[in-house]
Amino acid sequence: MSKTIEITDSNFDEILNSDKPVLVDFWAEWCGPCKMIGPVVEELAGEYEGKAVIGKMNVDENPNVPVKFGIRSIPTLLVFKGGEIVDKQVGAVPKGVLAQKLDAQLA
Numbered sequence: 001m002s003k004t005i006e007i008t009d010s011n012f013d014e015i016l017n018s019d020k021p022v023l024v025d026f027w028a029e030w031c032g033p034c035k036m037i038g039p040v041v042e043e044l045a046g047e048y049e050g051k052a053v054i055g056k057m058n059v060d061e062n063p064n065v066p067v068k069f070g071i072r073s074i075p076t077l078l079v080f081k082g083g084e085i086v087d088k089q090v091g092a093v094p095k096g097v098l099a100q101k102l103d104a105q106l107a
Contacts, residue, residue, distance in 0.1 A: 003045035005055035009064040015053060021105035022053040022080040023098070026071045028060050033092040034075045040095045041077075044102065052102050081105050 007015055007024055016022055025041045027034035038056075045054040059066045059074060069078065069085070079087035079101050087101045 007055040007057040037092040
């Protein structure tokens with residue numbers, strides 16, 4: 001079962017109001033690198049359950065939020081804390097890179 005949250009234009013602000021760090025994976029069905037990083041994001045969601053909020057936003061189905069944050073390349077992963085962007089990763093990267101970004105916000 002998926003531990004990631006499906007993030008949409010309508011629930012984005014509510015999810016961002018979390019008191020935990022929030023990792024948002026901006027992706028699309030047709031994107032090859034997105035498919036590569038998808039399982040990594042799922043694993044992180046399980047490992048950081050209760051410590052961070054990890055979700056995925058389909059940019060084709062939810063155009064407003066990606067435009068607001070200037071998402072031009074996918075996958076783009078943004079880390080938010082207190083509603084503000086604190087870290088950004090564009091492109092598929094190893095799991096350890098994303099874990100480090102989350103750990104930095106938990107410290």
